[in-house]
Amino acid sequence: MIETFQARIREAAARRSPLRLRGGGSKDFYGNAPRGETLDTRAHAGIVSYEPTELVVTARCGTLLVDLEESLRDRNQFLPFEPPHFGPGATLGGCIAAGLSGPRRTSAGALRDFLLGAKLVDGRGRLLSFGGEVMKNVAGYDVSRLVAGSLGTLGLIAEASLKVLPRPPAETSLRFEIAEGRALVELNRWAGQPLPLSASAWHDGALMLRLSGAEPAVRAAVAKLGGEPLAGAEAFWRSIREQEHAFFAGGDPLWRIALPSSAAPLSLAGRQLIEWGGALRWWKSGAGAQAVRDAARAAGGHATLFRAADKSAGAFMPLDPVLARLHRELKAAFDPAGILNPGRLYAEF
Amino acid sequence: MGSRLSVVNALRGFLPARAVLYEEEDTRPYECDGLTAYRQLPMVVALPETEEQVQKILQACRALGVPVVPRGAGTGLSGGALPPGDGVLLSMAKFMRIVRLDPLARVAVVQPGVRNAAISEAAAPHGLYYAPDPSSQIACTIGGNVAENSGGVHCLKYGLTVHNVLGVRGFTIDGERVALGGEAPDAPGYDLLALAIGSEGMLMVVTEVTVKLLPRPQAARVVMASFDDVERAGNAVADVIAAGIIPAGLEMMDQPATRAADEYAGCGYDLAAKAILLCESDGTSEEVEDEIARMKAVLERAGATRMTVSASDAERLRFWSGRKAAFPAVGRISPDYYCMDGTIPRKRLGEVLNFIAALEKKYGLRCPNVFHAGDGNLHPLILFDANDAAELERTERFAAEVLEKCVAVGGTITGEHGVGVEKIDSMCVQFGDGELELFHALKRAFDPHGLLNPGKAVPTLARCAEHRRRHVHSAELQTAAPHSGLPRF
Numbered sequence: 001m002i003e004t005f006q007a008r009i010r011e012a013a014a015r016r017s018p019l020r021l022r023g024g025g026s027k028d029f030y031g032n033a034p035r036g037e038t039l040d041t042r043a044h045a046g047i048v049s050y051e052p053t054e055l056v057v058t059a060r061c062g063t064l065l066v067d068l069e070e071s072l073r074d075r076n077q078f079l080p081f082e083p084p085h086f087g088p089g090a091t092l093g094g095c096i097a098a099g100l101s102g103p104r105r106t107s108a109g110a111l112r113d114f115l116l117g118a119k120l121v122d123g124r125g126r127l128l129s130f131g132g133e134v135m136k137n138v139a140g141y142d143v144s145r146l147v148a149g150s151l152g153t154l155g156l157i158a159e160a161s162l163k164v165l166p167r168p169p170a171e172t173s174l175r176f177e178i179a180e181g182r183a184l185v186e187l188n189r190w191a192g193q194p195l196p197l198s199a200s201a202w203h204d205g206a207l208m209l210r211l212s213g214a215e216p217a218v219r220a221a222v223a224k225l226g227g228e229p230l231a232g233a234e235a236f237w238r239s240i241r242e243q244e245h246a247f248f249a250g251g252d253p254l255w256r257i258a259l260p261s262s263a264a265p266l267s268l269a270g271r272q273l274i275e276w277g278g279a280l281r282w283w284k285s286g287a288g289a290q291a292v293r294d295a296a297r298a299a300g301g302h303a304t305l306f307r308a309a310d311k312s313a314g315a316f317m318p319l320d321p322v323l324a325r326l327h328r329e330l331k332a333a334f335d336p337a338g339i340l341n342p343g344r345l346y347a348e349f
Numbered sequence: 350m351g352s353r354l355s356v357v358n359a360l361r362g363f364l365p366a367r368a369v370l371y372e373e374e375d376t377r378p379y380e381c382d383g384l385t386a387y388r389q390l391p392m393v394v395a396l397p398e399t400e401e402q403v404q405k406i407l408q409a410c411r412a413l414g415v416p417v418v419p420r421g422a423g424t425g426l427s428g429g430a431l432p433p434g435d436g437v438l439l440s441m442a443k444f445m446r447i448v449r450l451d452p453l454a455r456v457a458v459v460q461p462g463v464r465n466a467a468i469s470e471a472a473a474p475h476g477l478y479y480a481p482d483p484s485s486q487i488a489c490t491i492g493g494n495v496a497e498n499s500g501g502v503h504c505l506k507y508g509l510t511v512h513n514v515l516g517v518r519g520f521t522i523d524g525e526r527v528a529l530g531g532e533a534p535d536a537p538g539y540d541l542l543a544l545a546i547g548s549e550g551m552l553m554v555v556t557e558v559t560v561k562l563l564p565r566p567q568a569a570r571v572v573m574a575s576f577d578d579v580e581r582a583g584n585a586v587a588d589v590i591a592a593g594i595i596p597a598g599l600e601m602m603d604q605p606a607t608r609a610a611d612e613y614a615g616c617g618y619d620l621a622a623k624a625i626l627l628c629e630s631d632g633t634s635e636e637v638e639d640e641i642a643r644m645k646a647v648l649e650r651a652g653a654t655r656m657t658v659s660a661s662d663a664e665r666l667r668f669w670s671g672r673k674a675a676f677p678a679v680g681r682i683s684p685d686y687y688c689m690d691g692t693i694p695r696k697r698l699g700e701v702l703n704f705i706a707a708l709e710k711k712y713g714l715r716c717p718n719v720f721h722a723g724d725g726n727l728h729p730l731i732l733f734d735a736n737d738a739a740e741l742e743r744t745e746r747f748a749a750e751v752l753e754k755c756v757a758v759g760g761t762i763t764g765e766h767g768v769g770v771e772k773i774d775s776m777c778v779q780f781g782d783g784e785l786e787l788f789h790a791l792k793r794a795f796d797p798h799g800l801l802n803p804g805k806a807v808p809t810l811a812r813c814a815e816h817r818r819r820h821v822h823s824a825e826l827q828t829a830a831p832h833s834g835l836p837r838f
Contacts, residue, residue: 051694051696052590052591053587053588053590053591053695053696054587054590054694054695054696054725055590056694076593099535099540101535105534106534109508109512110534110535112540112543113508113511113512122783122787126783127783128781128783128784128787129781129784130784132759132760132761133694133759134692134693134694134724134725134726134759134760134761134764135504135505135692135724135725135726135764136500136504136509136692136721136724136725136726136761136764136765137692137761137763137764138497138498138547138761138763138764138765138766138767138768139761139762139763139768139772139776139779139780140768140776140779140780140784140788140806140807141544141547141548141788141791141807142498142511142543142544142546142547142548143544143787143791145511145540145543145544146539146540146541146543146544148540148543149535149539149540150539150540154539165595166590166593166594166595167593169593185453188453188454188455189453191455191564192452192453192455192475192476192477192564193476193564194564194565194566194567194632194633195564213632213636214632214635214636214639214640215639216633216635216636216638216639217632217633217635217636219635220633220635220636258533258534258535259532259533260454260456260532260533261454261455261532262451262453262454276534279533279534280534300531300532300533301531301532301533302533302536302537304537316537316538317537319537319538322521322525322526322527323527323538323541326527326541326794326795327538327539329793329794330539330791330794332794333787333790333791333793333794334787334790345538345539346538
């Protein structure tokens with residue numbers, strides 16, 4: 001199957017004809033509009049190896065994320081970065097190409113933190129292997145992590161190895177009535193204490209917290225923090241991760257604003273939901289792209305136009321000239337003909 | 350290529366005289382890093398104090414076509430800071446300021462010459478610390494940690510440098526300012542921060558580092574477990590993880606290593622054991638009690654012959670002191686030692702240790718083992734006498750065979766010490782020409798003229814072709830040691 005991918009890419013490179021690398025299409029909305037002839041990765045599927053005691057799983061790009069997570073659950077393990085699926089067809093390859101992490105991101109780490117290795121077909125059709133299946137590996141540049149979030153612009157991720165962890169033995173969620181400013185301060189103060197926080201979400205005057213870990217640690221934290229138990233917690237966190245929560249409904253553009261976690265509340269037009277202990281602020285806002293990006297920059301962060309009918313302002317915050325040049329040159333190193341998902345990350349490449 | 354005079358004159362245009370060293374008595378201290386087998390006097394040493402001076406040094410070297418090698422504390426173990434005989438050694442030692450420490454946001458912004466341990470010391474009054482703790486942490490700097498993606502004994506639970514650094518800023522060889530990552534998560538575009546961390550000073554010079562601080566765990570205790578068989582100890586590690594436990598630290602030492610360490614540090618190890626495990630739990634006191642009980646049950650079932658749980662923090666630190674002092678301890682029982690850094694899947698541990706034992710016989714050299722068991726990172730220490738040229742050569746062949754074995758069982762030639770000059774030929778074993786070509790292309794994107802730390806980390810394709818050819822014909826007849834042109838001792 002990889003040979004077929006290699007041949008398709010070589011042939012497209014010869015014709016300088018763009019290819020749109022695509023798994024289940026669950027994240028077609030993300031980034032700038034995809035273009036090019038579709039190269040479907042789903043036939044290259046399946047877990048290559050899974051050693052629970054090594055805490056490592058290796059799987060092919062077309063593996064359904066639900067299947068992978070089910071195999072891990074059977075051995076009481078999981079993907080600690082809790083990736084959003086955004087649809088039943090989500091594949092591992094798409095998950096890594098998008099590089100998105102879920103509610104556990106602040107406490108456990110991001111997708112890239114758990115990526116140990118990747119096999120990649122580059123823009124010349126070469127199958128290359130970076131990293132591996134071990135936790136510590138500093139031989140060569142860290143190309144696997146570079147590929148996370150690159151939206152398929154550097155190569156076709158054929159196979160990937162991820163670090164996995166045991167599922168926490170105990171989990172409980174709490175709810176607090178609290179205003180935004182106070183919530184941000186408390187979230188940062190709590191994060192500076194040895195508490196087993198694993199997720200947070202503030203919306204419309206209420207703060208939801210999830211605690212995960214050893215049973216005695218969770219019990220002690222509940223006693224310390226107070227609040228009331230959150231009913232239907234599992235469904236709630238799923239609705240946040242998958243953006244099925246009522247907040248995400250409606251026609252206004254959805255902005256994903258990443259900030260230093262202790263940044264003061266933003267004042268934008270629209271509605272807000274805060275995750276990641278204050279570091280991720282979702283806004284449903286009709287404010288112009290310039291206004292949103294200026295506000296994000298002023299607060300020390302950046303804003304992504306996550307879901308919108310009109311992405312003419314560009315999905316991602318523009319890069320400064322030096323970084324833009326480095327991006328173009330890296331892109332050219334991986335994909336000299338510029339055929340892999342062109343424009344998906346930035347219009348210029 | 351610039352002459353010494355032209356370089357000195359250029360640098361003195363904007364640096365004070367004391368910040369430009371070129372007399373042999375002044376440059377001698379910079380001739381090597383922690384890998385003392387490789388030495389080279391730098392043509393010039395520059396000691397800037399400001400970012401603007403770094404920028405001007407790089408621009409001057411770029412204009413003169415002179416190589417630049419950045420250096421932190423010089424504790425690296427792979428020769429990554431080996432100076433250029435025809436260039437400038439850029440010492441970042443004067444960048445020692447903690448620029449900002451924000452206890453609420455749990456970040457510290459520090460200059461690259463700040464020592465690893467100094468960050469945790471500064472954060473301690475706020476109940477916070479910086480997690481990665483390489484054994485050299487009292488001396489090594491955060492700039493060097495970024496260059497090498499350094500680990501430590503707590504990586505399994507808390508990650509490496511790449512997991513704990515939020516952002517860096519610095520300059521390309523052209524003197525262009527670059528800021529990668531930042532306090533806000535998921536910076537737009539490619540993850541250049543991950544690319545820069547562990548790039549061994551090949552891509553840019555870092556002048557400021559933003560690190561994540563974590564709350565210091567309330568409690569920590571360590572179990573010292575003895576085993577009468579090395580392989581059984583290795584299997585016990587897998588059993589701990591299979592039981593759903595992620596220890597804060599999980600280290601293994603074999604008997605020759607515990608004997609050397611105990612004699613040096615007086616750390617109270619069980620010297621009758623063939624191997625010991627140090628298995629640490631941290632968290633709230635309730636959590637630690639619970640986890641220590643579970644760890645002990647697993648270790649007992651796995652065949653531990655004796656177990657001691659640290660009763661106080663002083664005792665816990667004493668148990669760790671032997672492990673952290675393992676390298677200097679071994680240094681006392683042998684004129685020289687050669688430290689390897691391969692990483693393997695844990696399940697292959699028994700096989701690899703048996704392989705090393707066979708090589709001890711083959712080469713007539715002893716090799717105690719310390720091992721970051723939790724994450725599969727081996728540090729076999731080959732004991733040798735560098736004054737004996739034949740012994741040094743046998744040592745290098747011994748080491749190369751071990752690294753090839755690590756690759757063959759699905760591991761890597763270096764887990765945390767870097768490639769530097771030391772393991773550059775072993776890179777040809779781990780990677781094919783396609784990967785190496787791409788590495789060179791990445792390097793060119795940042796440093797088109799190849800002036801930053803040239804000749805390190807990534808071998809040329811020609812060098813690998815030569816290495817493979819020699820290898821195929823006869824490893825035994827290999828007489829020209831790598832870097833035979835470099836002065837030794």
